Amino acid sequence: xxxxxxxxxxxxxxxxxxxxxxxxxxxxxxxxxxxxxxxxxxxxxxxxxxxxxxxxxxxxxxxxxxxxxxxxxxxxxxxxxxxxxxxxxxxxxxxxxxxxxxxxxxxxxxxxxxxxxxxxxxxxxxxxxxxxxxxxxxxxxxxxxxxxxxxxxxxxxxxxxxxxxxxxxxxxxxxxxxxxxxxxxxxxxxxxxxxxxxxxxxxxxxxxxxxxxxxxxxxxxxxxxxxxxxxxxxxxxxx
Amino acid sequence: xxxxxxxxxxxxxxxxxxxxxxxxxxxxxxxxxxxxxxxxxxxxxxxxxxxxxxxxxxxxxxxxxxxxxxxxxxxxxxxxxxxxxxxxxxxxxxxxxxxxxxxxxxxxxxxxxxxxxxxxxxxxxxxxxxxxxxxxxxxxxxxxxxxxxxxxxxxxxxxxxxxxxxxxxxxxxxxxxxxxxxxxxxxxxxxxxxxxxxxxxxxxxxxxxxxxxxxxxxxxxxxxxxxxxxxxxxxxxxx
Numbered sequence: 001x002x003x004x005x006x007x008x009x010x011x012x013x014x015x016x017x018x019x020x021x022x023x024x025x026x027x028x029x030x031x032x033x034x035x036x037x038x039x040x041x042x043x044x045x046x047x048x049x050x051x052x053x054x055x056x057x058x059x060x061x062x063x064x065x066x067x068x069x070x071x072x073x074x075x076x077x078x079x080x081x082x083x084x085x086x087x088x089x090x091x092x093x094x095x096x097x098x099x100x101x102x103x104x105x106x107x108x109x110x111x112x113x114x115x116x117x118x119x120x121x122x123x124x125x126x127x128x129x130x131x132x133x134x135x136x137x138x139x140x141x142x143x144x145x146x147x148x149x150x151x152x153x154x155x156x157x158x159x160x161x162x163x164x165x166x167x168x169x170x171x172x173x174x175x176x177x178x179x180x181x182x183x184x185x186x187x188x189x190x191x192x193x194x195x196x197x198x199x200x201x202x203x204x205x206x207x208x209x210x211x212x213x214x215x216x217x218x219x220x221x222x223x224x225x226x227x228x229x230x231x232x233x234x235x236x237x238x239x
Numbered sequence: 240x241x242x243x244x245x246x247x248x249x250x251x252x253x254x255x256x257x258x259x260x261x262x263x264x265x266x267x268x269x270x271x272x273x274x275x276x277x278x279x280x281x282x283x284x285x286x287x288x289x290x291x292x293x294x295x296x297x298x299x300x301x302x303x304x305x306x307x308x309x310x311x312x313x314x315x316x317x318x319x320x321x322x323x324x325x326x327x328x329x330x331x332x333x334x335x336x337x338x339x340x341x342x343x344x345x346x347x348x349x350x351x352x353x354x355x356x357x358x359x360x361x362x363x364x365x366x367x368x369x370x371x372x373x374x375x376x377x378x379x380x381x382x383x384x385x386x387x388x389x390x391x392x393x394x395x396x397x398x399x400x401x402x403x404x405x406x407x408x409x410x411x412x413x414x415x416x417x418x419x420x421x422x423x424x425x426x427x428x429x430x431x432x433x434x435x436x437x438x439x440x441x442x443x444x445x446x447x448x449x450x451x452x453x454x455x456x457x458x459x460x461x462x463x464x465x466x467x468x469x470x471x472x473x474x475x476x477x478x
Contacts, residue, residue, distance in 0.1 A: 132356040
């Protein structure tokens with residue numbers, strides 16, 4: 001069975017968390033809006049989304065047979081169970097979902113740095129506000145989020161992953177969060193990384209997974225850009 | 240078994256979505272930080288949270304025997320299953336989780352209206368930025384979110400709830416979202432409500448549930464205030 005992933009075709013964005021899970025699992029999937037056919041492109045994406053009986057509020061959404069699943073963390077909850085990327089027992093599944101939802105909060109804040117007062121406006125229309133928000137994000141929020149993941153890893157059972165011995169989709173997502181923050185806030189990350197060694201070790205181990213390594217080297221991995229969620233605007237990340 | 244809910248003692252906030260589910264279910268729970276004992280108060284809350292093996296990133300969190308569950312939507316996923324507030328089948332459970340996560344996005348945006356550039360700052364330190372963000376929220380985002388729930392209800396099977404015949408925790412959360420928006424943006428809601436009749440009908444039916452009715456009339460229901468997530472600042476909601 002081939003999954004259909006529906007997401008904006010030109011950015012990593014929230015869809016990337018789903019792509020990483022599908023790639024690690026070696027699952028067959030089509031990234032529909034990136035295709036050349038009638039289903040490709042943003043217009044077809046919006047039309048398909050609006051026509052669903054269970055219309056997602058926004059991309060990404062995943063079609064798995066009869067299921068149409070929206071919200072990134074919800075898609076991962078489903079894929080985690082299907083592909084052994086989350087514990088089978090309830091307690092572990094809830095904990096991994098909790099980790100993922102906390103990454104979702106971090107991602108939303110990383111987005112709001114460049115869109116603090118209007119998501120319908122351009123960054124260029126809210127630069128002074130973005131500068132204020134970026135200051136707090138760089139000096140407090142990034143530390144708080146990544147410091148929290150460091151604590152989680154400190155207290156985890158041995159094994160080096162967020163839940164101990166087994167990789168979960170939350171580890172893949174933490175990799176993506178670190179990559180996004182490194183792209184958007186290289187100077188702030190350089191200062192922070194010495195204090196989050198366990199987080200960086202998870203990032204490195206994810207990068208070394210064979211399926212992930214192949215994916216990152218493939219054209220399927222879209223580069224970071226100032227169209228995505230994590231954006232490099234040098235004025236928001238002073239030396 | 241008595242649940243322990245851990246949340247800020249003086250506001251509805253995100254904890255209120257959990258309180259509503261517990262109250263509708265008639266579940267025994269202690270709202271720990273609201274107690275008079277050593278466990279009460281914000282300092283004890285923060286200390287308890289930081290000491291957990293699975294430390295939540297922020298309140299609310301729920302203790303259910305050995306389980307310590309953080310992130311509002313994650314707590315509700317657990318309670319929904321336990322108390323018949325979500326479908327048993329996987330497809331239904333994922334859909335209700337998706338609805339809840341979309342409410343979580345709305346709630347985060349409602350918060351950011353009064354804290355667009357610094358969550359560590361006071362509203363008074365970011366009033367011009369808040370005015371800009373509030374304009375978009377009032378004229379576009381509220382419509383988009385509540386209009387989406389109206390569409391979901393239009394396409395739902397008969398029964399009047401978000402998933403058709405049976406109340407789920409997402410209906411309780413939609414009630415709370417409407418109440419919060421009515422408090423914070425009374426003028427904008429007055430303009431919007433004629434176009435979201437199905438959403439308002441869900442709100443009314445939730446309010447009429449015997450357990451919810453009793454709860455809302457009790458001192459357990461904390462009033463809305465300008466300390467919470469939904470805040471009434473008249474300058475952000477002009478006539």
